[in-house]
Amino acid sequence: MNTSTRSKWWLYAILTIAVLAVAAPFVWMLLGSLKTTAELRQTPPTWWPEDPTLDNYAELFSKANFGAYFMNSTIVAVVVTAGNLLFCSMLGYALAMLEFPGKRALFALVMGTLLIPGVVTFVPLFVLVANVGLVDTLPGLILPFLVAPFGVFLMRQYIKGLPPDLLDAGRVDGAGELRIFARIILPLCGPALATLGILTFLASWNNFLWPLVVAQTEDTYTLPVALALFSKGQNATNYGLLLAGATVVVMPILLVFLAFQRRFIEGIATTGIK
């Protein structure tokens, strides 16, 4: 007993140090965004801002136009999330509860593409989007991500767990199939929809390769694209501005995560896909 208490004590110490080390980059980012660039270039670095200032944020939103990029990121993420919730649950329901010709083939096809990396499709996808004139537009950013196999997988698994009697009950009452889906099935899918919604929003907010390819002017930049290009241009050593930019990209997601962290972590544990 005595030895186990002692071993627990040092385990807590190690874990505390570890969690502080993991959190350090965020703390550094937040504190750094409140420092002047001159202070950020001091050796040794200061911990607490000597003279905390919001100038970096002011410059970010006035001169660097981050308000507009924030708007673009939000619009894209909201529409992409809505599309995935609706279309993936529709197909998920059909695959889980209805019988129709071609069902097995369709399911196999969708699951077969679950792991196709984005880097495989972006070249022809760009050609396609360019041919229909959607390069450098928000629809060009949104359309390719409006549905994803992962959503179908998640919704099908969840709906399969619902009692099939629901369907018969609806039919006896004379409801059409679409009505049964909208009025009976969908309201019961709350937990699965929440998980899918959070994971999709997160993936869209952080998405980089495709927006980098399609967004070609500042009108359509999303936050990660703007920040990445910003960090490579003339602002490459303007650390205060860059750290403030990183904070603006990370903070909204961090707050959403802290609010819904249980749902997040359950989603990861049950599906194994981030």
Next chain:
Amino acid sequence: MSTAIERAPSSQRATGTEGDPSRKRRRSTGLREGRAAWVLALPFCLLFLVFTLWPVAQSLFMSFTDTRAKDLRTPFSVEVIGVENYTRAFSDETFLRAIRNTAYFVLVGVPLTILLALAAAVALDRGITKFRSVFRLGFYTPVITSIVAVAVVWQYLLRDEFGLINTVLGWFGIDGPNWLGDANWSMPGLIMMAAWRNFGTGMIIFLAGLQGVPWALHEAASIDGANTWQRFLHITLPLLRPVILFVSVTTMIGYLQFFEEPFVMTNGGPLDSTLSMSLYTYRQFGFGNYGYAAALSYIIFVAVAVITALQFRALRENT
């Protein structure tokens, strides 16, 4: 699927003869059901066809052609050149360098990430009782953040003079390297960041897996005199094998495509030391060499597919 099968016996029981009206009703229900199912499936299928299946097929075709950016306006001037793009890829010194760099990133990064994830999961599962969810939350948080944003932050953390990491190393009398400016240390810098950002996913999955390790086995083993380390090695680890395999493969698939880290932090340098396969593919795309870029992306795809297939085989043998 299950509903139709489950319903079938009851309706059969109800029907006596061939022309029974209830059977007719069932057939029309089936037709209506099939129609409704396709209506529900249609929006997904259209978008999926246009934005996933078509590009996957088109990418393969394009990889056998000399498509370039200027061909966007004159698609019929594209010529099929067979496997030329592929032979070119495997004699392209820069791409071979990118393959070696990617292998370095995967072969060092994946074991490091798994080790951190496993250590964190085991410590949180059995080691402690209080504040478990606080630690879990802390370790998981980097996973949700934008790689671009954390790459910008780490670029600053890894600075030679005023970087946090070299400052901390300095406390222990270690003179840290110029991480991102030194061709020998740039990749370790990127790997460190990737492990930091990603071990939380593995940890969560391992924590779920550890719930399946029966405590009775541990008790029996400790009665037989096995210490903690022996119990971990001979009970926990073997039972966790399928989960470890799963996490390894998903991590590997992600790391094989690493792109944002070198794009933001090093631009592939110094001296191409952090140029990844994805970054080189993107560059060729940027130069307008669409056919060549498509071939390079298919090589990445094949690597991912082979690893996935090997995982499924290994899992089948295990269970």
